[in-house]
Structure formats: structure tokens, C-alpha cells
Amino acid sequence: DAKTTQPNSMESNEEEPVHLPCNHSTISGTDYIHWYRQLPSQGPEYVIHGLTSNVNNRMASLAIAEDRKSSTLILHRATLRDAAVYYCILKSQGGSEKLVFGKGTKLTVNP
Amino acid sequence: DTAVSQTPKYLVTQMGNDKSIKCEQNLGHDTMYWYKQDSKKFLKIMFSYNNKELIINETVPNRFSPKSPDKAHLNLHINSLELGDSAVYFCASSLPGLPPETQYFGPGTRLLVL
8 A cells, every 4th residue: 555654743723724744655546645534532534535636625625736746635724623633545446445544643723 | 323333432351351342334334344543543454344244354363353244233352352452443334436435433442451
């Protein structure tokens, strides 16, 4: 499985935008970029995914570099409830269905 | 109306005991998973079942035996518990097919082996 690299931790202030980066220089053409997050004492939850184009949903936006070697998860207005570990995961279409979690980025949101 | 539920939420037991963790999903998904999150917070796949058939077994000791009585349930039985089995175990389910094949996780079972 292709690997991703994320900063160990980031901090943000409440109601400010947050940009969480992810590097995936060995991404293959069939790999989708998935983001999950894990709130304290909870199971991971899906946030967003994309292949080539930027994506928006009610939780976040995903900006994907043109060469697909990096991506950025954007939380437009961080809330205290967004404090979590965010995982960037590559998953091939038609490949193994397992999710391979890295260390993720622990996001702290300050009031 | 919890989508993926696990019981028990907490489990404290002695070394050498046998214990089971149950998982149920009401999403109508075909595939279910067990993940283990150790003390360093690494989340790793253990097993995956599709329609009651094992499809992923990630070199887990054979003391761990998953059982899927139907596609809505995936239970995890652990024999001869060891200290190193202490972790949080997450069950998940998904509907394979077109991306994103989102996985939905349960709340976790916190296992402590003394």
C-alpha cells in the first residue's frame, strides 16, 4: 500500500480555517485519497475523498495537487468539535478493501 | 439507531482467559472488519469478512478467531489472552463497489488484560 506523510500535530484557533497537508509522492493512478478523522475516545469517521479534482462536502474541502503527489484537507471554520486525529489514506479502486492508517495529524483547536 | 455497535464497551480480564467481543451493523453492508488500536494509537486491520467469508487475515495470531454468523454480525473471540492484547478493538463495515467504499466504525471495545 502506498504511504502518506503528515505532520504529527497542528494547532488552530476556533472559527479560523485549517489546512491539513498530506504528501503521497508514490501515489499510483488508481489510488483514491481518503481522509478519516478520529475524535477522542471514538472510532474513525469518514471525512472526504477524491481522485483528481478538488472536492467539497458539508464537513470539509479537499484540494489535490495537479501532480497528485500531495493534498490538503481544508476545514473552513474550525470548531472545538473538530479537535481530532486526521488520517490521510490512499486506497486503490479494486484493490484490497482495508484501510492502512498512518500516524495522522493531531489537530488541537484553541477557543 | 446506531449504525455499527459493539459490546462490551469495556472489558477487563486476567491473562489466560478467553473472551469475545460482538459487533453488529444495521447498514445492510456486505463487508465487516476488525481493527486493533494499540497503546501507541496505531490502527491496524486484523480481519475482513465479506458475506460471511474471510477475505483478509493480517497475520493475526490464531488465538484470535473471528466468526460471522450472518452478514450483519462479526464477532471476535480471543483465546488465552496475553498482556499484549490490551488495546482498543474497532469493528467497521462497508459496502464494497464504487468509491469511496466508506467504512463505518463502531465505538470501540477497550480491552485491558491484567
